[in-house]
Amino acid sequence: TxxxxxxxxxxxxxxxxxxxxxxxxxxxxxxxxxxxxxxxxxxxxxxxxxxxxxxxxxxxxxxxxxxxxxxxKNGAAFAKTGEYEAFDFTDKFSDGPGTTxxxxxxxxxxxxxxxxxxxxxxxxxxxxxxxxxxxxxxxxxxxxxxxxxxxxxxxxxxxxxxxxxxxxxxxxxxxxxSDFPARKSVMTHIEDGIDDPAYDRHKILITVHPQHADVWFWLIPFSNGRCSVGVVGEVEFFKGYHCDDEQLLRQLIGEAGSLATLLRHARFDTPCRSHTGYxxxxxxxxxxxxxxxxxxxxxxxxxxxxxxxxxxxxxxxxxxxxxxxxxxxxxxxxxxxxxxxxxxxDTFREFVTAWYDGRLQHVIFSRNKNPEIRRMISAVLAGYAWDESNPYVKEPGRLSTLAELCREHP
Ligand code: FAD
CATH class of the missing domain: 3.50.50.60 (FAD/NAD(P)-binding domain)
Incomplete structure (x- = not known):
């Protein structure tokens, strides 16, 4: 009716x-x-x-x-063999909330x-x-x-x-x-057991696989001692692993250096889920x-x-x-x-493309970032991708020049 x-x-x-x-x-x-x-x-x-x-x-x-x-949450942290860089979203170019x-x-x-x-x-x-x-x-x-x-x-x-x-x-x-290659993610929620006093629960942690720069992990802490953890890679990459989702996720975390150490006491108590070609x-x-x-x-x-x-x-x-x-x-x-x-x-599209082709990883892990440029990148990472007064929103292609500079002066 x-x-x-x-x-x-x-x-x-x-x-x-x-x-x-x-x-x-x-x-x-x-x-x-x-x-x-x-x-x-x-x-x-x-x-x-x-x-x-x-x-x-x-x-x-x-x-x-x-x-x-x-x-x-007040930022995003990135880790890669021996390197760690954190962006504080309250220190950003655009106006608007800096935490979430x-x-x-x-x-x-x-x-x-x-x-x-x-x-x-x-x-x-x-x-x-x-x-x-x-x-x-x-x-x-x-x-x-x-x-x-x-x-x-x-x-x-x-x-x-x-x-x-x-x-x-x-x-x-x-x-x-989509223009992006088919990727897959395997994820679950865990009792994280993290006891490292240096771990910053106020940030998402993105860890790059030590051997495969296009394979990465997220660690998203919740307020109750639990985390969402997941790995992302091209569908082809996962074909090299012959095991169920939980074994796969645990094995890949095991390969991920600092993330493996951080999660050494974690309890996997929830069935894993996978998403393919999203x-x-x-x-x-x-x-x-x-x-x-x-x-x-x-x-x-x-x-x-x-x-x-x-x-x-x-x-x-x-x-x-x-x-x-x-x-x-x-x-x-x-x-x-x-x-x-x-x-x-399109701003995010350029950032995602630059993440996988390596430009953005050069920028993120460079020690030599100009503070003003850092605040512009921080604003986009905080979601202010529609603020055209930010040069990296207006012309996201600028990431290429910046990546070159960071490559030359890491
Ligand atoms: P949804 O939240 O998916 O809601 C759609 C709703 O429509 C659902 O409730 C569904 O039941 C309903 N529905 C579907 N079909 C029908 C139908 N035929 N009739 C009636 N109802 C229907 N985003 C983030 O912001 N942060 C992250 O950390 C993040 N991590 C991600 C990790 C992975 C691996 C993936 C794949 C995505 C991630 N995303 C993340 C993206 C996020 O999941 C989505 O962008 C977001 O949920 C989209 O919201 P939505 O309202 O468009 O759709």
Missing amino acids: TNGIVDALVIGAGPAGVLVSTLLHRLGHRVQVVEQNHFPRFSIGESLLPQCMAFLAQADMLAAVSRQGYQF FQVPRAPFDQVLAQEAQRQGVLIRFGQRVESISRDQGISQVQVTDKDGNVDTIAARFVLDASGFGRVLPRLLGLEVP AANVSRLFGEGFALLGNAGEFLDPVFSSGVTIAMKSATLAAEALDRQLRGEDVDWQAVYADPLKQGV
Whole structure:
């Protein structure tokens, strides 16, 4: 049964879906979110960037998030055989928050969803979007629950925030391959047992494999003595290892020098998960009556923890654009949504490319960084990839010149 036409139907209640629906609801529009799971549910992507805090504040969710006792985060640290470099996000070029949290996503996403509901957003959990059609300016979206009950929701506009579900890219044939090679990650949560007094729990730790510069590990501490730990490499790299995911992860950590030492007392008490070929792209981010948000659009790579930040940024841009359209304005989605979103995504794209081709690792591990340039890099790593007053945002290709300098004067 349909009870009228909603202004916006949002697919997925992850960070992108919850943010966009809350912002639109606050602007007075009728929004319906459909989420296939019941929360809490597992999701990958636990290290937030300070830029996220500004978006959470826009949706009036910052106080609720800050109350949860999540692990405080003020930077990113990088380690490679014998080398260690830490970026302090409070010492950065761009304005805005310099600290954030590292969050187990199951409870975090639930807190955001509950905050949205508290503000009046309608979320249907346990319902999966299966198909969509559009006629005379109205989309008919078919949803199914686990018992096979089917319902149809009519909406003026559909915002796809289905993450790796990529609902509209699949249904509308918009998927295109990513430019990045297929990579795989194996991860789990551990009781970390870290007793090294020099270990800084306020930072994500990225460790480069001593023999393979394109293989790296994340260590994301939580506030309860546990960590998320994972390894990332090209799919081909993993084919050389013939063991199950947990043995693989433990063996690779064992090969990782300082990380192995740090985690020597760790207890692996949770089944490992693996994600393969997660980099994805689409031919376009919007069309008649729809837009793609967060991971349902493009996903680059996890190395700089940019996923949730990009998801939330897309939500703020889409909410603004759709608000204007619903008020009767003629909105150019390319100009007000796709281009501005792409600008920051392209900054991260250059950083990710430079990480894997070695340029950025030269910059990061160079002892000889100019303090002002360091603050510019720190701002991008903190998520301020849309601040075009930062030269490394305006022209991310500058990383090449900088890497050359760092190579010559390490
Ligand atoms: P999601 O959070 O994935 O939410 C999508 C929601 O849509 C889900 O709840 C899903 O159940 C629902 N859904 C899907 N299909 C349907 C359907 N048909 N009908 C109804 N509902 C549906 N990001 C970071 O910021 N920090 C990190 O440290 C980080 N680490 C990562 C590590 C790895 C290995 C990978 C692969 C990614 C990582 N990311 C990280 C990225 C992060 O996971 C995503 O960018 C982020 O979760 C995207 O948010 P979203 O709202 O777009 O989608």
